[in-house]
Amino acid sequence: MKPASFSYVRPNSWPEALKLVAAGARPGAGTQSLGPLLNLRLAQPDTIADLRHLPDYAGVAVEGGVVRIGAGTTHAAIEDGAVPGRVGEIMAGVARGIAYRPVRNRGTIGGSLAHADPAADWVAVLPALGGAAVALGPRGERRIASAGFVKGIFETELAADELLRAVEVPVLPAEARWGHWKFCRKVGEFSKATACFLALPGKAPRAVLAALDWPPLVIEDASMLAKDPVAEAARIVTAFPELGAWRRALAETALRRAVERAGGA
Amino acid sequence: MKKITISLTVNGEPRQVLAEPREQLVDLLRRELMLTGTHVGCEHGVCGACTVEIDGAPARSCISHAGSCDGASVRTIEGFGEDAVMADLREAFSHEHALQCGYCTPGMLVVARDVVLRLPEADEARVREEMAGNLCRCTGYRGIVRAVLRVLAARRLHA
Amino acid sequence: MTAEQGGLGVGASLRRKEDARFLHGRGRFVGDITRPGMLEVAFLRSPVAHAKLRSVTKPAGAEKSVFTLADLPGVQTIRANSALPGFRVSEQPALAKGKLRHVGEAIAACVAETRAEAEDLAGACVLDYEALPAVHDMLAAPLPTSPLVHEAWSMNAFLETRRDDDVSGLDAIAVAKVTRTLRTSRQCMAPIEGRGVLAEWDPRLEQMIVTTSTQMPHVTKTGLADCLGLDEGQVRIVSPDVGGGFGYKGILLPEEIVCASLAMQLGRPVRWLEDRYEQLTASANCREHHYVITAWADREGKLLGVECEATVDAGAYSSYPFGACLEAAQVGSILPGPYILPLLRCHTISACTNKPPILPYRGVARTGVCYAMETTLDALARKLGISAEAIRLANLVPPNAMPYRNLVGKVFDSGDYPESLRRAVAAFDLDTIRARQARGEVVGFGLATFCEQGAHGTSVYHAWGIPFVPGFEQAHVRLSPDGVLEVRVGVHSHGQGMETTLAQVAHEILGVHPDKVRVVHGDTALTPYSTGTWGSRAMVMAGGAVAEACRQLAERVGAIGAALLQVAATDVEVIGGMVRRRDNDGAVSIADVARTWYRAPQNLPPGVNKGGLEVTAGYRPDPDTGTHSYACHAAVVRVDTETGAVVIEDYLIVEDGGKLVNPMIVDGQVLGGLAQGIGTALYEEMPYDAAGQPLAATLADYLLPGTSDVPDVRLDHMETLSPWTTFGQKGIGESGAIGPPGAIVNAINDALAPLGAEVTDLPASPPRVLAAIQAAQAARR
Structure with a gap:
């Protein structure tokens, strides 16, 4: 090998x-x-x-309500609190669940996102947090909304001559309610179904269903899911008959439990 | 393919080696530097047998290619001679029968040392979570977990 | 128990002598060893399960670096025959010959300065083959409609066995009858170190020296000499540190033959190291069983009879030396387990398929058979409305029946089987578990009881007629001039700690401090012939042999010591490393005796044994039908009914291995086996598709249990000595891996019983558990 x-x-x-x-x-x-x-x-x-x-490849900066995380920032750095504030707290929790510490010490948020494995954690989580991927190309930087950045299995919106320069997430208020649940058969394994749920004061909650062998499903207005997680989760997964009974059950469970972990509706 | 020169510090010694660009760090260590204490287990980052320290943090040497370690400082199981935590872990591993065939042991120790230093308050559940990336096929892990907990407890007592 | 307790000999939890080198990264595994001018090998392997191989086109310009079978003159086919009537022997070529019979079968060896370059060559070869339908389903394989894996055979089966007790009357008299269809998955043993071979020809000795990761160096030597056409003196096998065996390294490898042949031909050392991809895709080679089992019981749960139709997927070839039938052909003899069974009707098939040849993995057939019997017993208990404990107590062989010969002729040496069960159950608060169930928690309690035959002897193996039959185990001991004792054994230690435990045995007899005992193993040039380390035999057989050799040495030492003390040999005893006068009026050390023999022979008494201070002694228990350790495993599990995930909340093993030579090491063996058993129960599975393709190519797909998947197990030991062995010790190395599937699935099914659901197939993975739950829900609607 x-x-x-x-x-x-x-x-x-x-x-x-x-x-x-x-x-x-x-x-x-x-x-x-x-x-x-x-x-x-x-x-x-x-x-x-x-x-x-590369200069400035890793590192975190906050400016105008946006946290800019250099693509080369490692999962371990994020786990250890490199990202400040409520969003950093959320991301630290997610980072701790990525593979194993020796992998997190080398693996980067940008590398993982650009690799676009549907089962990967940031692929699921970043669209839920909102914000954008910052692409650097011959004509400079451009922002691609995280929600649409991954467009297929191992496929992103990055052009062939672009690099992922950074990831941007919004600064979140302390009251932001967050729920994240994924199914791994073992610690550190790839997820078989991931769901995220983010509720911000005064806004419709957002949810993501991911790790289903295709790009994440972003539910921009997850009010229904918040209101009736059981019925709505069941409804959402009926859209994926090709998943098979077990993965559908996981997806449904993931949605319900993400909402639950966010403290319910 | 033309070989590249890689300069790195290994176990405190500056080394300069020629390697094929495709070579992973683990092969460089084992072949060129004859540091065979670091083992090849799966070559896809899952089993943890190849874990070494790169720039002070545990990393998989099977999926860290050698070229990217130019300029880095690498420490292998052979390089912990005077380290007190490693000495405690070795003692605890033997005491708790935390090794049998010994193949996973070097990687296990490198990770265990990181857990002890980084998470001094870790309880059994946390130790199990943190050590989950190092597979052992012989021991059933009880001795390994107990050995790490033993060192953690002793350090808390003497802190 | 980890502290050194009570002495240094048999029974002491002595810390391991071998630990230091491993803890410092100073182990020497095959992959750590290089030679000047060494070439690396990568194998071109079959991408398909079944095909006619037409040709291999070697990369232009590198023709001389790629070797097919035609390029290995004189290499013989591997034939692992069996004397069992009706056995069909396969011809396994070292490299594919005309046909490809499983994915991963070696077709050509590619040789280069580095492994990467050798892989480049393998990737540049072009194969021409005609694909044939794959025989991938062991149940369909033996049917006349199936294509044949070996054309000359009449059906895809290595062997069928039958035992035909008449069970036709049981329906009429039984109070309960259950039938279950059960399946276990194909697994990969997955030691963390793969196989590895370094072959070099020594022109001075005219000897092929093969350094290889093996559990049985001497058997490998015999097989290799055969296949290379050399005499056995021309082959030396060195097995250095071995990174886990479990049965995976109890085989003569085609790769060993190829590397040796290449080394002779090229005049350079040649090395092949198995990588994980090869291991998973080419060598998932154990545990795939299918059962249709029926059991009848009376009102108390006493078994009236069992009928079983068992199929084992034995893969494409009969591996050397154990052959293709060790699993299936043992089903009938293992099924009665630790129970009194009056009638057994059993038909087994060792099906031949386009999969890697099966090898005996820790527990061998017992893991599957115990699973079948234990889950069936629980099904009976549920039907009768009695507890899992009650049905087992009704059937376990009682202690006053020992030694007990069961209906298939197995003789249990000693033990209190029911007590192990009672102690296990008493260690749990079952009321709390039942109360949690009543509250709707999906938790369950499960048991498995079994016994493990170990150290099978001549009387057991001669009937199999496979390439080896274990006879007398030998050990060689040599007292050096400085009083250090060298102990040489033909078994191999690869995690079992024999460098320590055999030193403890020597200490027990001679009193030489274990630090002054060097156990030498893993080299056919240095050790007496042995069938090696398999079948939980080393501590019974090699332990017995070392004890016997030390006793004989003690006699010689005593005679010389007596002369030095100027008393008769009958007036001294060898104890504590000393030759002591029985009247306590003087002693000389064993080291003094050694010095006398080697350096001051003028002081030796007349008539001294000219054999000196080296002894080779043999040992075989009498009777040699094997020891039977036994255990009760008990598990509490929690099931997530929304995902099918199972969590083991608590696990206890009550185990009786007779005299424990080193209790700490025995615990390690039991715990390690348990983790593998948890793998079998919940995680490990190599699925094959209809084309015979293995679907788990990495450890991200083939899940091995990790720290967070194995609980902090409770162990409890009983210690009933075997009346047949040197210290009363019993083989116990495999035991931990036998019970978990039965105990865990019984616990799952106990948890699922209120839902009307039952798991039948291993591993009880989340998809399978959820499917069982959903099927029960559907049936209720």
Whole structure:
């Protein structure tokens, strides 16, 4: 289980990184998702552009009600409180449930999101929190709403010549009620169904149903789910007959329990 | 493919090695540096046998490629000579019969040491959660969990 | 129990001598060993389950680095025959020959300076094959409509066995009768270290030296010599530190043959290390059983008879040395378990399919058979309205019947089976569990009782007629000039701590401090022949042999010591590392005796045994039908009825392994087995699709239990000595892995009983548990 041959390049600047990517290099961050694919030869890139050493790749900044998290920020950093405030608290809890600590020490929020495994945690959670993915391309930065960023299995809205520069989440008020539930058969395993529920004062609650072998389902107005979680969760999952009885039951359970964990309606 | 030069600090010693760009850190350590205490278990990041410290934090050396460790400081099971926590863990592992075939043990110890230092208040449930990424096929884990708890308890007592 | 307690000999929880090297990363596993000029091998393996292999096109320019069977002149086929009547023997080529019979079967060996480059070569080979329908379902495999895995056979079965007691009258007299259809999944044993082979030809010795991760170096030597056409003196097997065995490394590997042949041909050392992908996709090779089982009982739950139709998926070939039938053909003899069973009708099939050849995994057939019997017993108890404890007490062999010969001729040596059950049940607050159930909590309590035959001897194995029959186990002991005792054994320790426990045995006899005892194992050049480490035999057989060798050595030491003390040999005893006068009026140390033999032979008495201070002694218990340890496993589980997830809240094992040579190590064996049994019960499964493709290629898909999946188990020991072994010890290494599926599924079914649901298939994974619940709901509507 050794990777096929590739060349390794470590760009020193973002423009250099963009050039490499535009030329077909595969961006690599913590390689916690890419590493296994390389070893199994399921990914056979000619070149890997290692983004880890780019200036400002990791790090968190708050400005105007938005928290900007450098794509290279590790799950472990988030777990340890790198993101401030209520949203940081929420994200720290999510981060603790990603794989295992040694993986979280290398794996990054941007790497995981850009990898777009439907079962991955940030793929499910970021759309629920709102905010955007910040893409960097030859023409500068652009923002892509988190809710639509992942558009398929291992497929995102990033263009071929773009890199994920950062993730933005809104600063949340202390009263924000959050519920997150996922089904893993073991600690650290990939989720088989994930649901998130976020209720902000004065706004319709938002929910996400994810880890269902396709991009997350974002329910922008989850008022019905909040009101009658049992009936509404059952209704939502009827849309996915291809899931099979067990996964449908998990999805339904995930929705109900996420609402419950947020303190109900 | 042309080999690349990788400079890194391993167990406190600066090293410069030639490697194929595709090489993962674990293979570099074992082949080039003959540090065979770090074991290859699954090569996809699940079993934890290859866990080493990179820049002070535990990491999977099977999915951290060698090139990305240029400039990094790596510590393997062979590099904890004088470390007091590791000494306590080794003693506790033997006392609690936390190892049998010994194959998972080096990775287990690297993670256990991180748990002890990072989570001094960890209880049994937390230790089990934190150690869940290191698979052992021999012991059934009871000795491992008890060994980590023993070291945690002793440190709390002497804190 | 972890502290050293009461001495250093048999019965002491001595800390392990081998720990230090592993704790410092100084273990030496095959993958840690390199040689100058060594080449690495990657295998081109079959991507399909069943096909005619037409050709392999080697990568242009690298033809000399890729080897098919045609490039390995003189290499013989692996034939693991059996004397059981009707056995069909398979011809397993070291590399595929004309046909591909399972995914992962080795087709060609690709050789390069690095493993990565060798994999490049394998990836560049082009295969031409004609796909055939895969024989993937063991129940359909033996039917006349199935395509044949081996063309020359009349049906896809290695063997059928029958026992035909007449059970036709039982319907009329039984108060309760239940029938269950049960299935266990195919598993991968998954030691954390995979297999590995380093082969090198020593031109001076004209010897093939193979360093390989094996549990049975001597048997591998015999098999390898056979397949290479060498005499056995030309093969030396070194088995260094081995990262877990469990049966996975009790086999002569095609890869060993290929690497050895390549090393001879190329004149360079050649190494292959199995990676996890290979292990999961090419070697998921155990535990796949199917049962249709019927049991009849009277009003008290006493068994009147059992009828069983058992099928085991034995895969494509008969592996060397254990063969393809060790599981299925034992079903009939293991089914009675620890119970008094009057009648048994049993038909078994070892089905041949396009899957990896089956190997005996820790527990061997017993894990499945115990599961079948224990869940069936609980079904009977539910039907009769009696408790799980009551039905077992009604049937367990009582202590006053020991030694007990059961209806299939197995002889239980000793023990109080009912007491283990009573102690287990007494350790739980069943009232609280019942009260929780009454409140609607989906919790349950489950039991499994069983016995484990270990250290099977000549009388058991000669009838199998497989490539080896265990006879007398030998140990060699040598007292060095400095008084250090070297103990050489042909069994192999790979986690069992024998470097410690065999030193304890030596200490028990000679009194030499365990620190001064060096146990040497894992090298055919240094150790006496042995069938190796399997079947929970090492501590009975090698332990007995080491004790016997030490006793004989003690006699010689005593004779020399007596001369030094100037008394008759009958006036001294060897004790505590000393030769002491019985009247306590003087002693010399064993080290003094050793010094005399080697360095001052002028002081030896006349008539001294010329054999000196080296002894090889053999041992076999009499009778050698095997020891029977036994246990009761008890579990409390909680079921999440919305997801099917099961949590083990509490788990207790009451175990009797006779005399425990090192209780700490025995606990470790039981706990380790338990974790594997939990894997069998709840997690581990290698599904195959209809094309015979394995569907779990990584450890993210094939789930091994981790720290958070195994509870903090309670252990309780009874200690009934075996009357047949040196210290009364019994084989106990596999026991932990046998009980969990029965106990856990019985607990699940107890929890689900109010819902009318029952789980029948292993693992009791969330989808299966939820399906059972949903099926019960549907049936009620």
